[in-house]
Amino acid sequence: MTTSVFIDGAEGTTGLEIRDRLAGRSEFSVLALEGDARKDITARRQAINDCDIAILCLPDDAARESVALIENDTTRVIDASSAHRVAEGWTYGFPELVGREAIADARFVSNPGCYPTGFLALVAPLVRMGHLPADWPYTVNAVSGYSGGGKALIARFEAEGAPAFRAYGYDMAHKHRAEMKLHAGLVHEVIFAPSVVPAYRGMVVEVPLHLGAMAGGPTADTLRAALREFYTGSPMVSVAEGPAPAELLLERDAPPSDRMELFVFGNEGGWHARLVARLDNLGKGASGAAVQSLNLMCGLPEEAGLSLTA
Numbered sequence: 001m002t003t004s005v006f007i008d009g010a011e012g013t014t015g016l017e018i019r020d021r022l023a024g025r026s027e028f029s030v031l032a033l034e035g036d037a038r039k040d041i042t043a044r045r046q047a048i049n050d051c052d053i054a055i056l057c058l059p060d061d062a063a064r065e066s067v068a069l070i071e072n073d074t075t076r077v078i079d080a081s082s083a084h085r086v087a088e089g090w091t092y093g094f095p096e097l098v099g100r101e102a103i104a105d106a107r108f109v110s111n112p113g114c115y116p117t118g119f120l121a122l123v124a125p126l127v128r129m130g131h132l133p134a135d136w137p138y139t140v141n142a143v144s145g146y147s148g149g150g151k152a153l154i155a156r157f158e159a160e161g162a163p164a165f166r167a168y169g170y171d172m173a174h175k176h177r178a179e180m181k182l183h184a185g186l187v188h189e190v191i192f193a194p195s196v197v198p199a200y201r202g203m204v205v206e207v208p209l210h211l212g213a214m215a216g217g218p219t220a221d222t223l224r225a226a227l228r229e230f231y232t233g234s235p236m237v238s239v240a241e242g243p244a245p246a247e248l249l250l251e252r253d254a255p256p257s258d259r260m261e262l263f264v265f266g267n268e269g270g271w272h273a274r275l276v277a278r279l280d281n282l283g284k285g286a287s288g289a290a291v292q293s294l295n296l297m298c299g300l301p302e303e304a305g306l307s308l309t310a
């Protein structure tokens, strides 16, 4: 029996990549509204009530509207927007952190934000295992490809006169901060310094740490070993070992990837460390993560149909 999947927002950046990942998957029949029907409330109501699983690839307000259209007890939802990431009654769609069974059993799954995916992959397990303090004032520096801002930012970065670099978030009120604090179990909100470069996809998310100033003095080697143990057997997340690379690059035209690589750099003497996650904002940062949760919700291998080669 196939699972019917309605993608609301299927013409957007995230929606199109989910369609790509589901193309050719015989386990699913995919419905996407076309033309004027895309934003027609009657058509959307019917589609969301008729499907087994709806994947919302919409701005936050439209995602809330879609959920309110559900009139049955059966439609399950994966919401790619940030509308429900810290909401009661929603399961956070990060299987490596919340457990595969929690996603498999969930009715309402909120897909993590792209930047929080990198931050939480690094910090949440280390805080949970007691290697890093929950009450530390963490900072997150991040660089994203421009598809991270959806169609509007893609148009801006593909227009003549596009910027070579864009830093933002200077109001220190970026919507991802609440999600990072809650799901890492932190006492304080992070300082978050995001930026965008003229590469279509990909991101590097970094958490710099003054290890020597922490009680108990964790070392970079301890943190790396703890992360390696935590992600043992994960098809999507790996922790680099061996000699540290001298540089990390984002390619302008990188192919899609649903993997995430974690790095722990430490200096001589062990005073400082830099925790770094490199991922595709549209892969493990959005569409790949949504398909990973969809697979689990349907009792399938989490990595089915995903791109794990890059």
Ligand SMILES: NC(=O)C1=CN([C@@H]2O[C@H](COP(=O)(O)OP(=O)(O)OC[C@H]3O[C@@H](n4cnc5c(N)ncnc54)[C@H](OP(=O)(O)O)[C@@H]3O)[C@@H](O)[C@H]2O)C=CC1
Residues within 6 Å of the ligand: 008, 009, 010, 011, 012, 013, 014, 015, 038, 039, 040, 056, 057, 058, 059, 060, 062, 080, 081, 082, 112, 113, 114, 147, 148, 149, 150, 151, 152, 281, 282, 285, 286
């Ligand atoms: N891009 C990324 O890397 C990531 C995105 N996300 C989140 O995923 C969601 C989608 O983002 P993204 O794909 O980038 O955004 P886009 O702007 O690329 O796409 C959004 C789509 O939603 C459609 N839409 C807007 N309002 C409605 C409505 N009322 N009814 C039906 N369709 C509507 C738009 O229509 P139209 O085509 O006419 O504009 C568009 O196709 C957002 O919440 C975003 O924050 C999360 C993680 C990463």
Ligand SMILES: CC(=O)N[C@@H](CCC(=O)OP(=O)(O)O)C(=O)O
Residues within 6 Å of the ligand: 080, 081, 082, 112, 113, 114, 115, 144, 145, 146, 147, 148, 149, 150, 153, 176, 194, 195, 196
């Ligand atoms: C480059 C860029 O603009 N990125 C987006 C975040 C992309 C993402 O994670 O999506 P959500 O908004 O659904 O969390 C931003 O900073 O708002």
